[in-house]
Structure formats: C-alpha cells, structure tokens
Amino acid sequence: MFxxxxxxxxxxxPVLIGVTLLVFSLMHLIPGDPAQIMAGESAPKEQVENxxxxxxxxxxxxxxxxxxxxxxxxxDLGNSVRTGRDVTNEIGVRFWVTVELAFYSMxxxxxxxxxxxxxxxxxxxxxxxxxxxxxxxxxxxxxNFWLGLMLIQWFAIGMDVPSWIPFIENTAxxxxxxxxxxxxxxxxxxxxxxxxxxxxxxxxxxxMLEVIDQDYIRTAxxxxxxxxxxxxxxxxxNALIPVVTVVGLQFGALLGxxxxxxxxxxxxxxxxxxxxxxxxRDFPIVQGTVLVxxxxxxxxxLLVDITYRYLNKRIDLN
Amino acid sequence: MPNTNKSEENILEINNLQTTxxxxxxxxxxxxGVSFTIPKGKTVGVVGESGSGKSITSLSILRLVDKxxxxxxxxxxxxxxxxxxKSETEMRKIRxxxxxxxxxxxxxxxxxxxxxxQQINEAFKIHEGLGKTSARKRSLEMLKLVGIPSPEKRIDQxxxxxxxxxxxxxxxxxxxACNPELLIADEPTTALxxxxxxxxxxxxxxxxxxxxxxxxxxTHDLGVVAETCDYVAVMYCGKIVEFADVKSxxxxxxxxxxxxxxxxxxxxxxxxxxxxxxxxxxxPSPDELPVGCRFAPRCAHASDICNTLPNLVTNENGNQVRxxxxxxxxxxxPEVEVNAERTT
Amino acid sequence: MQKELLKVTDLKQxxxxxxxxxxxxxxxxxxxxGVSFTIYEGETVxxxxxxxxGKSTTGRSILRLDEPTSGQVEFDGKDLLAFSKRQMxxxxxxxxxIFQDPYASLNPRQTVxxxxxxxxxxxxxxxxxxxxxxxxxxxxxxGLGKHQIDRYPHEFSGGQRQRIGxxxxxxxxxxxxxxDEAVSALDVSIQAQVINLLKKLQREFNLxxxxxSHDLGVVRHISDRxxxxxxxxxxxxxxKKSxxxxxxxxxxxxxxxxIPSVNPDQKRERIILTGDVPSxxxxxxxCRFHTRCPxxxxxxxxxxxxxxxxxxMKDGHQAACHYIEEIESGLHQVKQ
Numbered sequence: 001m002f003x004x005x006x007x008x009x010x011x012x013x014p015v016l017i018g019v020t021l022l023v024f025s026l027m028h029l030i031p032g033d034p035a036q037i038m039a040g041e042s043a044p045k046e047q048v049e050n051x052x053x054x055x056x057x058x059x060x061x062x063x064x065x066x067x068x069x070x071x072x073x074x075x076d077l078g079n080s081v082r083t084g085r086d087v088t089n090e091i092g093v094r095f096w097v098t099v100e101l102a103f104y105s106m107x108x109x110x111x112x113x114x115x116x117x118x119x120x121x122x123x124x125x126x127x128x129x130x131x132x133x134x135x136x137x138x139x140x141x142x143x144n145f146w147l148g149l150m151l152i153q154w155f156a157i158g159m160d161v162p163s164w165i166p167f168i169e170n171t172a173x174x175x176x177x178x179x180x181x182x183x184x185x186x187x188x189x190x191x192x193x194x195x196x197x198x199x200x201x202x203x204x205x206x207x208m209l210e211v212i213d214q215d216y217i218r219t220a221x222x223x224x225x226x227x228x229x230x231x232x233x234x235x236x237x238n239a240l241i242p243v244v245t246v247v248g249l250q251f252g253a254l255l256g257x258x259x260x261x262x263x264x265x266x267x268x269x270x271x272x273x274x275x276x277x278x279x280x281r282d283f284p285i286v287q288g289t290v291l292v293x294x295x296x297x298x299x300x301x302l303l304v305d306i307t308y309r310y311l312n313k314r315i316d317l318n
Numbered sequence: 319m320p321n322t323n324k325s326e327e328n329i330l331e332i333n334n335l336q337t338t339x340x341x342x343x344x345x346x347x348x349x350x351g352v353s354f355t356i357p358k359g360k361t362v363g364v365v366g367e368s369g370s371g372k373s374i375t376s377l378s379i380l381r382l383v384d385k386x387x388x389x390x391x392x393x394x395x396x397x398x399x400x401x402x403x404k405s406e407t408e409m410r411k412i413r414x415x416x417x418x419x420x421x422x423x424x425x426x427x428x429x430x431x432x433x434x435x436q437q438i439n440e441a442f443k444i445h446e447g448l449g450k451t452s453a454r455k456r457s458l459e460m461l462k463l464v465g466i467p468s469p470e471k472r473i474d475q476x477x478x479x480x481x482x483x484x485x486x487x488x489x490x491x492x493x494x495a496c497n498p499e500l501l502i503a504d505e506p507t508t509a510l511x512x513x514x515x516x517x518x519x520x521x522x523x524x525x526x527x528x529x530x531x532x533x534x535x536x537t538h539d540l541g542v543v544a545e546t547c548d549y550v551a552v553m554y555c556g557k558i559v560e561f562a563d564v565k566s567x568x569x570x571x572x573x574x575x576x577x578x579x580x581x582x583x584x585x586x587x588x589x590x591x592x593x594x595x596x597x598x599x600x601x602p603s604p605d606e607l608p609v610g611c612r613f614a615p616r617c618a619h620a621s622d623i624c625n626t627l628p629n630l631v632t633n634e635n636g637n638q639v640r641x642x643x644x645x646x647x648x649x650x651x652p653e654v655e656v657n658a659e660r661t662t
Numbered sequence: 663m664q665k666e667l668l669k670v671t672d673l674k675q676x677x678x679x680x681x682x683x684x685x686x687x688x689x690x691x692x693x694x695x696g697v698s699f700t701i702y703e704g705e706t707v708x709x710x711x712x713x714x715x716g717k718s719t720t721g722r723s724i725l726r727l728d729e730p731t732s733g734q735v736e737f738d739g740k741d742l743l744a745f746s747k748r749q750m751x752x753x754x755x756x757x758x759x760i761f762q763d764p765y766a767s768l769n770p771r772q773t774v775x776x777x778x779x780x781x782x783x784x785x786x787x788x789x790x791x792x793x794x795x796x797x798x799x800x801x802x803x804x805g806l807g808k809h810q811i812d813r814y815p816h817e818f819s820g821g822q823r824q825r826i827g828x829x830x831x832x833x834x835x836x837x838x839x840x841x842d843e844a845v846s847a848l849d850v851s852i853q854a855q856v857i858n859l860l861k862k863l864q865r866e867f868n869l870x871x872x873x874x875s876h877d878l879g880v881v882r883h884i885s886d887r888x889x890x891x892x893x894x895x896x897x898x899x900x901x902k903k904s905x906x907x908x909x910x911x912x913x914x915x916x917x918x919x920x921i922p923s924v925n926p927d928q929k930r931e932r933i934i935l936t937g938d939v940p941s942x943x944x945x946x947x948x949c950r951f952h953t954r955c956p957x958x959x960x961x962x963x964x965x966x967x968x969x970x971x972x973x974x975m976k977d978g979h980q981a982a983c984h985y986i987e988e989i990e991s992g993l994h995q996v997k998q
Contacts, residue, residue, distance in 0.1 A: 213384075214426060215421055215423055215426040215427040216426060216427055216428055216429040216430070218382060218384075218421065218427075219421065219427045219428065219429070219489070219492070220429070220440075221382055221413065222380060222382060222413055222414060222418065222419040222493075223413065223414035223440060223441050223444060223492065224410045224411065224412070224413035224414035224415060224441075224444050224445060225410075225414075225440065225444060226410065234429055237429075237431045238429070238430065238431055311431060312430070312431070313430060313431060313476040313478065367849035367850065367851060367852075368820075368849055467937070481938040481939075482713075483938055484938065511712035511713055511876065511939075512712065512876070512878070512917060512920040512921055513712060513916060513917060513920045513934075513935045514712075514938070515920065515922075516920040516922075516932065516934050516935075517934055517935070517936075519922070520934060538849065538850070539922065540850070540924050541921060541922030541923060541924050542922050544922060544923060544924045544925060544926045545922040545923065545926070546922075564926045565926050565927065568924060568925060568926050569926075569927070578851060579850055579851060580924065582850055582851050582853070582854035583850050583854075583879065583924065584854070584857065584879040584880050584882065584883035584884075585879055585882070585924065586878045586879040586882050586906070586918070586921050586923075587906075587923060587925075589882065589883075589902075589903075590883060593858045593861065593862075594854040594857055594858055594883065595854070596851065596854045596855045596858060597851040597854075598855075600819050600821055600822070600851075600852060601819075601849070601851075
C-alpha cells in the first residue's frame with residue numbers, strides 16, 4: 001500500500017510539470033498583452049515597455065518558464081499581474097469556497113445517482129426505472145449554466161404561486177448569489193451536482209444489472225439470503241467498482257463546472273478567479289489556479305484508486 | 319427401483335416439472351414434464367448435453383430460475399411437502415439449510431469482494447443466527463472438514479487468492495455448513511483438472527457418507543456419473559429419456575440416445591479402431607422441437623410411430639425408458655438391436 | 663525414417679511480472695521452461711496436461727503468437743525464430759491453428775464466404791477468380807451445406823462453427839494444424855463428429871497435427887504419440903500404446919488413474935494426488951512434481967531429472983524421473 005501511494009505521488013510530478021508547460025504555452029499563444037491591459041489602452045509605449053520589462057515578459061520563453069517553475073518549487077506562485085497581490089494568497093482565500101462547492105456537489109451526485117441507479121436496476125423496465133432514466137437523460141443533456149439560471153429564476157427571484165395552493169405564496173426560497181449560508185449554497189450545488197448524478201445513476205444501473213447476473217449472486221440466493229441482503233451486500237459492493245472510477249473522472253468535470261457555476265451565482269471562488277484572470281491575461285493567476293486544480297484532481301483520483309482497491313480485492317497495488 | 323419406493327424413503331420427488339422461458343418471440347420449454355425421485359442417502363445423476371434442461375431442472379428445485387424463466391407446472395415434493403406451494407420466506411429457510419447447491423464455476427461462484435470466512439459465516443448467520451465469533455469458529459471447522467490446508471490462514475483470504483480446486487472446496491463448505499439433507503451439485507467438477515476433479519468427487523462421496531446426505535449430481539461427464547451415482551436420469555431436449563440404476567445405464571442402456579452417447583465417447587482405457595461411432599446431426603433448436611420423440615430425427619431406428627411422443631414407461635426391472643421400441647405398438651424393425659453398435 | 667516436420671529445441675516462454683515503485687520486472691511466469699520434441703510428417707502428436715502446465719503456451723510460442731523467450735523452432739528445415747515478422751506471416755500459411763472457442767475466433771460480422779476468402783487472400787493461397795469455387799469445396803469437405811455459405815457465425819451451432827474454423831485452417835492448404843483444445847467445448851455427440859472429421863482430413867491431405875488437449879480419452883483416440891507436460895516441462899513422451907499401457911512417470915500414472923471410468927463395475931486403485939499444482943512463478947526445485955509425488959525423495963528436490971529411457975521402455979518412450987527402474991521393479995515404495 002505504502003509503495004503504491006509513493007509511486008502514485010511520484011507519478012504526479014511529471015503530470016504537474018506537463019500541466020504547467022501546457023498552460024504556459026497556451027497562455028502565450030493566445031493574443032493579448034498583459035502589460036498593455038495593465039497600462040490601459042491609451043498608455044504610451046514606453047510605459048507598456050516598462051511594465052513588460054518589470055514583469056520579465058521580454059525574457060525568452062524558456063527563461064520565463066524556468067523562473068516560474070523555480071518559484072513554484074519554493075512555494076512562490078508569483079504575483080498577480082493585475083493587482084500585484086501574491087497569487088498564493090489570492091488562491092488561498094478562494095480555494096475553500098470552490099472545494100466546498102465541488103465537495104457538496106459531489107456528495108449530492110453520488111447520493112442521488114446511487115439511489116436512482118439501484119432503484120432502476122432492481123426494478124428493470126418498471127415505471128420507476130423508465131421515469132428515472134428519462135429524468136437522468138434530462139439531467140445529462142441540460143447545460144449547467146442554463147439550469148443555474150432557471151433555478152435562480154424559479155427559486156431565488158421566485159414565482160408567484162396561485163392562491164388556491166395553501167401555505168406557499170412565492171417560491172423565492174433561496175439566494176441568487178454569494179456563498180456561505182444555506183440559502184446561498186443550495187442552488188449552486190444542485191446546478192453543479194445534477195449532471196454527475198445523472199451519469200452516476202446510469203452507470204450504477206448498468207453495473208448493477210451486470211452484477212445481478214453473476215454466479216455469486218445465485219450462490220447468495222442459494223444460501224437463503226434475503227433479497228435485500230443479496231442486493232446491498234453482494235451486488236452493490238461489486239457494482240460500485242466501475243462507478244468509483246466514473247466518480248473520479250467526474251470530479252474533473254466538476255472542477256470545470258465550478259467555473260460556470262461560480263460565474264452564474266457570482267461566487268467568489270477559484271473558478272471565477274480564473275475567468276477574470278484569463279480576461280486580463282493575468283498569467284500567474286491562471287497558472288497558479290490550474291496548478292492547484294490539477295493537484296486537487298490528482299489527489300482525488302488517488303483517493304478514488306485507493307477506494308477502488310478496497311472494493312476490488314483482485315487488484316494488487318504492488 | 320426408484321419409483322416403486324414408498325414416498326417416505328424418497329427425499330425428493332419431482333412430478334411433471336415444467337419450466338418455460340418466455341421471450342417476446344417464443345416460449346421455450348426448457349424443462350418439459352420431468353419426473354424422477356431421489357431416494358434418501360443416494361446419489362442421482364442427471365446427464366445430458368447442453369440444452370437438455372438438466373441445469374434448469376436443478377435450479378427449479380430451489381426455485382432459483384432467473385427471469386424470463388418460470389416454473390409453470392408440476393410439483394417438487396421435498397420430504398413430502400411441495401416446494402412450489404411454499405412462500406418465498408419459507409423457501410429461503412430451505413435454501414442453504416435443508417437443500418444446498420454448488421455450481422460449475424468455482425471461479426465466479428464466490429463473491430470476489432468478501433473473504434472466504436465471511437462467505438461461510440453468512441450461512442451460519444442466516445440459518446442459525448450465530449454471531450461473528452461463533453460463526454467464525456464453525457467456519458474454521460467447515461474448512462477443515464472439506465480438507466483445506468492451513469484453514470486459519472485461508473479463512474481470511476479472498477477467493478482470487480485460492481486455486482480452482484480450493485474454491486470449489488470453499489463452495490462445498492458453504493453448501494454443507496448447515497448440514498443439508500440434499501446437496502445439488504451442478505457440474506461441480508467440469509471447470510477443474512482431472513486430478514483435482516478426482517479430489518473433489520472423493521470429498522463429496524466422503525462427506526455424503528459422514529453427513530448422511532442425498533446428492534443430485536448434474537453433469538455432462540459420463541465418467542463422473544459412472545463413478546459417483548446410484549441412479550441416472552438421461553435428459554434430451556427437456557425430457558428424461560431414460561432413468562435407471564447406474565449399472566443398467568452403462569451395461570445395458572435402453573434408449574438409442576443413451577447408447578449413442580456412450581459409444582461416441584472416446585474411451586481412455588482401450589483403443590478404438592477407425593472412426594468413433596457418432597450420433598448424426600445436432601440437438602434441435604429449442605423453438606423447433608420435433609412433435610414426436612425429440613430424438614427421432616437423429617435416431618437410426620426411427621419409424622412412423624416416432625412422430626408421436628412416447629411416454630416414459632417402467633419396465634420389469636423398475637427402470638424407465640421413453641422409446642417406442644419397447645412397446646407393443648412398435649411398428650419398425652421387430653428385430654431391432656439397440657445395443658448392437660456398441661463395441662463393448 | 664519419416665521426415666522431421668517440426669523440431670522444437672529447448673523452447674522457453676517466460677512472461678515478465680511487473681511490480682515495485684517503477685514497474686520493473688520483478689519476476690517471471692515460467693510458462694514453458696525448456697521443452698524439446700520432434701513431430702514427423704503425417705503424424706498426430708498430442709500434448710496433455712492440466713491447466714497451467716504450458717501446453718497451450720507451447721503451441722502459441724511455436725506459431726510465435728507469443729514471442730518465445732529462447733529456444734529453437736525448426737519447421738520444414740527453416741528456423742522460424744530467425745524470421746522477421748513479415749516472413750513469419752508468410753510461413754503461417756503452412757501452419758494453421760484451431761482454437762477451443764470457435765465463436766470467439768470467428769469475426770461475427772463476416773459470413774462464412776467472407777471468412778474463408780479473407781484467409782485465402784491474406785496468404786495468397788488461391789487466385790481471386792477461383793476462390794468461390796474453393797469455398798464451396800471446403801464447405802463440403804468439412805461437412806457443411808452449400809446453402810449455408812452466406813450465413814454468419816451466430817447462425818451456426820457450436821459444432822458447425824468448429825467446422826468453419828477447420829475450413830478456414832484448410833483454406834490455405836497447410837502442412838500442420840495446431841488444434842488447441844479444439845473439441846473441448848463441444849458436446850460429446852458433436853465432439854465425436856469433429857474428431858472423425860479431423861482424422862478423415864488427415865488421411866486425405868496428409869496433414870500433421872499438434873493436438874493440445876486435457877481430455878485423455880480424446881487424446882488416446884486421435885494421437886500417434888503423446889507428450890505429458892507438468893509445470894512447463896515435459897515429464898513423459900511416448901507413443902500412444904506405451905504411454906497408456908506402460909506409463910512410467912508418477913505424474914502420468916496419477917493423471918491416468920484420475921480419469922473417471924465409464925465402467926461402473928470397474929473399481930480401480932486410484933492414486934489421488936494431494937494439493938494443487940504449484941505456481942509457475944516460483945516452481946519447485948529439482949523435479950517439479952516432487953511436492954506432490956508419492957515417491958519423492960530428497961534427491962528429487964535438488965536434482966532435476968532429464969528425459970531418459972530405460973529397459974522398461976521401448977520405441978522412443980522417455981520419462982523424466984530418477985526412479986523409473988526402482989518404481990517399476992517395486993524396490994521403491996510409496997511412503998506411508
């Protein structure tokens with residue numbers, strides 16, 4: 001186990017180097033000059049040139065990259081081009097907001113996805129199976145920014161409810177923006193979690209259906225086990241194996257999704273930070289955020305693989 | 319003479335069992351009116367080729383036939399009570415306690431995510447309500463009983479850490495945990511090598527004596543039947559074509575299919591000059607079964623009357639055969655010698 | 663003297679096992695570990711043994727479906743292992759293989775006609791314009807109807823599919839066919855038909871077979887000579903008659919005695935081996951069978967026995983055991 005974790009951590013090093021290199025190249029390929037943006041559009045040439053020099057933007061690319069990497073290795077992600085503030089700080093303030101958003105959404109995805117998947121699989125071709133799978137298809141095909149806007153419209157701005165429905169007058173139950181309170185958390189989490197829930201539901205269903213046909217399920221029934229035990233103890237644990245892999249990959253999509261969700265709900269997280277930074281060609285912020293996101297993704301997937309190992313005893317990590 | 323026995327001497331009596339698979343296009347009668355009995359303490363073998371319905375028959379007894387299969391008729395009397403009248407809850411109390419089952423593939427029949435011990439424990443928990451510690455103690459005893467070396471180590475291992483033979487021993491340990499009166503073994507050694515097969519068959523025979531069990535052995539291997547069974551049912555296309563004691567089946571088979579099956583098996587203890595005798599053609603597809611005798615299209619002796627389905631008739635030895643040749647209605651060659659083609 | 667068609671010398675197939683922090687090769691599965699034998703033109707040689715003995719791997723290594731680790735394979739005077747991949751492909755025309763599961767080895771989206779024509783085209787065995795004619799001829803040879811020519815594999819039964827596999831092998835006019843458990847998946851009545859077909863084809867086309875099987879009844883019926891393998895090594899090699907009537911290696915003896923007999927009156931003395939086959943990753947030292955052998959001594963654990971013959975054996979009968987004479991004469995008894 002220890003060697004495995006060690007090996008996996010060692011493996012992340014080239015991944016992270018690759019990520020920084022890729023982001024670095026891409027940022028320099030897209031048009032737009034950060035110095036120009038900082039100085040303002042009508043600024044004199046000398047001023048722009050001064051800024052360029054100060055930021056080291058005139059150095060050859062390999063030198064710039066080397067300077068950046070050696071900074072990173074010392075824990076220095078550089079300073080924001082736009083605000084001049086320390087990138088580590090800028091990310092640090094927003095990091096937990098995004099992690100919370102991603103974490104709650106993930107929990108919602110897994111919870112809804114598993115329940116829907118199990119119910120569907122154990123009642124194959126029934127009314128509830130068909131309904132759930134249609135709902136899942138909707139969840140899957142709906143762009144999450146659209147879902148976010150609709151949720152704001154319905155449950156944050158609110159709809160007037162006809163007077164013949166008792167107790168409810170208006171559906172403005174939640175807040176449309178910000179992060180922290182329960183009223184603020186609910187809608188973004190639903191927005192971000194729906195897609196994942198749909199994928200996990202479909203995956204759980206097909207995986208369960210496959211496992212239910214296995215010989216060891218018949219063995220469990222032949223032992224005299226109750227159907228509930230057969231489904232939850234014998235089938236589910238095996239069916240989860242492919243689902244866990246999907247959950248890990250899903251986390252990447254989720255991190256990408258935070259960018260849109262945070263923008264729609266005006267949440268001051270890493271997603272919003274990176275969008276603003278890209279618009280301002282604020283290289284150090286973009287680099288830093290992507291690096292942190294990549295690290296997060298790699299860590300979550302390491303966790304997933306360890307869970308996978310726990311579920312699937314046939315995989316010998318060493 | 320299994321069928322003349324009084325019912326209290328039979329642990330299991332199957333009468334006219336019918337199990338059908340319903341699909342949108344067709345109804346396949348996998349088991350089509352099967353009747354036989356298992357005398358107490360004896361081993362009955364059911365042999366047949368793929369598609370004969372032998373495995374579905376065994377699954378029907380425990381009512382474990384998966385959808386779209388359904389038992390549509392007949393009765394299965396276990397100790398005088400019809401299992402088909404029982405509720406699902408009552409059936410669960412019988413499965414694994416009074417009637418146990420082991421399957422063909424020891425590789426896939428054990429749950430890969432639980433240890434050997436956990437899987438045996440479960441049987442004790444379900445049927446005897448034992449707690450963890452006492453269940454584990456009993457599981458260890460079971461592992462010892464089925465001859466697993468260093469059981470203290472094996473009990474905490476996962477199925478993939480065990481060889482095929484060991485896994486089948488674990489399956490047997492699970493099946494016999496609650497001391498069942500009837501063990502159904504569905505191709506228990508088919509996936510195993512000969513030397514391991516010999517070990518497992520020896521173990522089943524040995525435990526049968528120790529625990530006074532009756533055994534229903536489903537197999538396609540005639541050698542396994544000859545070595546282990548007291549009575550044999552030969553199935554073809556969902557029906558029993560012959561039922562007899564083991565010596566009669568091998569020394570004096572009656573049904574042309576049994577004869578053909580025995581002679582097409584290349585023996586390992588003597589040489590055959592020239593070609594092996596064969597049964598021509600192939601097993602008919604289950605949705606295109608012949609109306610009369612199911613074997614007639616492949617039978618060398620078939621005559622006009624074979625277009626009518628013969629009954630399973632008990633002869634003077636108490637053995638049963640489903641063939642017109644042995645009735646007074648036979649309209650084919652009166653001198654027909656079913657066993658003539660056999661080389662022994 | 664018959665013509666030597668296939669000569670295998672000291673063939674080894676070691677599959678690496680990866681592990682450790684950097685995924686280095688930490689060990690090897692010694693699937694085939696120094697196997698030598700010769701097959702003469704027109705004969706059938708069988709390799710028998712239990713799962714994991716290396717019988718199938720031997721077949722695959724000869725065809726270079728898996729590249730062997732070391733050794734020599736000479737076919738019709740040519741050194742197969744010296745060939746480039748392309749030359750090897752050309753030479754596969756003369757060496758065909760039939761697998762256990764005919765369904766898995768036939769492309770489900772091709773009709774019989776397409777399957778057979780493709781084989782001919784790849785090997786350039788039959789000119790394009792004559793292919794249809796040849797396909798029909800082949801189908802008749804293996805006992806399939808002309809009307810089935812445009813059907814897909816799933817429309818056939820297991821036995822018929824194996825016939826298609828045989829037709830495909832025959833389509834390029836090979837000299838040797840390696841049958842890897844070719845009849846094992848078939849029902850008894852169908853198995854007999856396919857065995858008879860294989861024997862008929864051998865007579866008609868002067869084919870040579872390397873027949874890999876675990877079924878000793880089938881092997882006895884079809885073979886001229888038999889090789890018994892255990893854990894990657896040959897333990898005994900003999901013509902059929904000597905092997906079945908006068909087995910010398912203790913493993914062969916127990917293997918033969920383990921087969922259930924179809925004669926219920928015959929209650930034979932059976933040697934039941936204890937334990938399982940050890941892992942080929944770390945095979946026992948000395949004689950690989952010594953951990954399960956009822957006759958084993960300390961010498962067996964240290965000294966590897968070579969294949970040899972003795973006064974008790976004739977006609978090229980060889981076994982790899984230190985105690986052939988002692989066991990045969992009764993001097994060396996089973997330890998109680």
